[in-house]
Amino acid sequence: MKLAVYGKGGIGKSTTSCNISVALARRNKKVLQIGCDPKHDSTFTLTGFLIPTIIDTLQTKDYHYEDIWPEDVIYSGYGGVDCVEAGGPPAGAGCGGYVVGETVKLLKELNAFDEYDVILFDVLGDVVCGGFAAPLNYADYCVIVTDNGFDALFAANRISASVREKARTHTLRLAGLIGNRTAQRDLIDKYIENTPIPVLEILPLIEEIRISRVKGQTLFEIAESKDSLNYICDYYLNIADQIITCPEGVVPQETQDRELFTLLSDFYLAKKDNEISNVSAEEKLDIVII
Structure with a gap:
């Protein structure tokens, strides 16, 4: 199964993605998380450092794809989750979306896609053009991270439009929305009343979720020494359980x-x-x- 996680920039996609990856691993799934952002920090809370990117590795190999092995680009993270970062060119010097497409191409050539039960793409912001839409070409499901705010839901609607377009030619469905760190859900409910989309989970406004990003640890790792946080992990396990069942999902009709x-x-x-x-x-x- 392949998941593509999208959402407004800064909404908490990477933190959410890392915790979902660990939750899936806790359900005995072999998981690969692919960071698709030139900042290459998607997997930071899984590994505790910024791992070398696909671009970094290609540079060391003089861009000879045939000289790259899986262990050159795949790093082991917390909970047994494997990690890859696509990376990107220097700011203003090239197309980050192209790098995402090349990352997918390289991993397919390495047969990496055949080694995992779940591959999760954590994709840059709400940019759904060019190479940044490439994960939608391979994904079975898209998951959108939002909050109860106007801008995040506006971005979610634009992403839904991209899912609808891709679903014309691919077996892609929108699994649902995840509300991240929100004390209320009235705007979310108003949106899905007008644009029917499943809601997988609403994560409460808990400061530890944000702090986990700064610490470079998933909630699951922090909870090992702080039992009071185990209930937060249950939210991510609930999301993982829904994904594992291969939900029907929807082809959204955006507003x-x-x-x-x-x-x-x-x-x-x-x-x-x-x-x-x-x-x-x-x-x-x-x-x-x-």
């Missing part, structure tokens, strides 16, 4: 941008109007922009 903007902004403003009286039109605009 048009202007319609979605109106839907969410009107809902948000109506909510704020219950809290704030006599708000000017200019102030309401500021609320939407914020």
